[in-house]
Amino acid sequence: MATVTTTTTTSTSTNGPPPPKTIQPPPIIPATSRLFKPLQVGKMQLDHRIVFPPLTRNRNADDHTPLPFMVKYYADRASTPGTLVISEATAVSHLEEGQDNTPGFVSERQVAAWKQIIDAVHAKGSYYFQQIWGMGRASFPEFMAKKGLKYRSSSAVPMAGVDAVPEEMTEDEIQEIIQSFVDTARRVIAAGGDGVEIHCAHGYLLDQFLSDAVNKRTDKWGGSTENRARLVLEVVKAVVDAVGADRVALRLSPYAAFQDAEKGDIHGQYLYIINELKKMPAPLAYLSLVEATGDPGALIFGGKSVNQGRTLDFILEAWDNWSPVIVAGGYTPATAGWAVEEHYGKWDTLVAFGRHFLANPDLVFRIRNGIELNKYNRPTFYLAKNEVGYNDYPFSDEYLATHAKP
Incomplete structure (x- = not known):
């Protein structure tokens, strides 16, 4: 927030004029900020700009199906009508269900369980996007071996601290994963979801192709900036063709070093993606971006965070309000109010x-x-598989009093 400096010159002191007087503008009150200005996002008319983002919490069954108590969890966070609720990252195929108790959106049982969640969010008057992903080498090698599934990535480059070396994906496997994103997006829309958010962040499969630290391929899927971006762009275009651009979003984490998926030329890599997306006939529903402060390696696990202090401004400038942008990364109500009013004030930001x-x-x-x-x-x-730390956080007394049934 800027400060205002004024200088008074009426003093007759022989020591010269008094020092400048610093005036701090009044703080931004979140409730009166643009956080509560409605915004059209894709097909959705949101009543405010506070978003419930994807949060992996391992509350799914062993077969990667949402457990019944997850319905309450999502519905509770949709309790203010007009809220955008985005699901935890969800596998697009059984091959990508690479960790214990993470979800899939593949089998009839999984789809039916997610439909209950989607319906519960809609019953609250809110909106629902499903985040979808492949895990690649972020899968647990032992877990994959136990299930008899291939441990794979963009290249045969192991992750730090992991003994197993992933196998480089074949051309057929790459085409299969593109189709898996398409098929899963269709299942989400058929189940009533408002759209899908494609996960290309934090060192998971699509980000493993994007990262020059991971992707060492020499074919059309690796090497140059354009080739490393090819898979995420092919996925986005295929999903858009299947369900419509206004039902598709993309998540990116330009500065994250999590799971060793760093990029040597951050600006060049991401500006290429943005420019290619803007060549599409219609804009995506939204773009989701993670601040440098939101790197899971540092924020959650205490690891390295090599890009602190760098901003997302270069992406928002290039995107230029083509559609709204969600920003994430350790925000508080006060800093969120400042972000939408000042830092990102000229853009449609959530x-x-x-x-x-x-x-x-x-x-x-x-x-x-x-x-x-x-x-x-x-x-x-x-x-x-536990409701502790999940469904046991209370609503405020004020909310309960306001929403008490007569």
């Missing part, structure tokens, strides 16, 4: 809250009314 939305099912209501937030409990973030 702000995602991860940990705070986990701990506050009524987060939108709390921010609107200036109510203190529940504190999140990190040790319970990933308790598999």
Whole structure:
């Protein structure tokens, strides 16, 4: 936030004029900021700009099907009508269900379970996007071996701290994964979802092709900036052709070093993607971007974060309001208000809250009314198949009083 400096010159002191007087502008109040200005996003008319983002929480069954208590979790966070709710990352094929208790959107059983969640979000008057991904070498090698599945990536480059070396994906496997994204997007829309967010971030499969630290291929899927971006662009175009651009979004994490998926030329790589996306006939529903402060390697696991202090401005400038942009990365209500009013004030921007939305099912209501937030409990973030640290965070007394049934 800028400060205003004024100088007074009426003093008769022999020591010269008084020092400049610094005036701090009044703080931005989140409730009166653009956080609560409605916004059209794809086919959705959102009532505010506070987004519930994808959060992997390992609450699915062993067969990667959502457990029944997940319906309450998602519905609670959709409790303020007009909220955009985005699911946790969901596998596009059984081959990509690479970790314990993460979900898929493939089998009839999985689709039926997700449909209950989608319907519950819609019943609250809110909107629902499914984040979809492949895991690639981020899968657990032992887990894949136990299931008799291939451990694979863009190239045969192991991840730090992992003994197993992934196999380089073949041309047939690349075409299959593109089709898997398409098929899963169709299943989501058929189940009532408002759209899909394609995950190309944080060192998962599409990001493994994008990263020159991981992708060492010499065919059309690797080498140059254009070739390394080919898979994510092919996936986006194929999914758009299948379900429509206004039902498709893309997530990117330009600065994340998580899972060693770094890029040597961040600006060149991502500006190429943005420029190619803008050549499409219609804009995506939205673009989702992770700030440098949102690198999971540092934010969650205490690892390296090599790009702190760098901004997403170069992407928003190039995107130029082609469609709205979601930003994420450790925001608080106060900094989110500042972001939409000042830092990103000239763009249609929304702000995602991860940990705070986990701990506050009524987060939108709390921010609107200036109510203190529940504190999140990190040790319970990933308790598999458990409602502790998941469905036991309370609504505020004020919310309960306001929404009490007569």
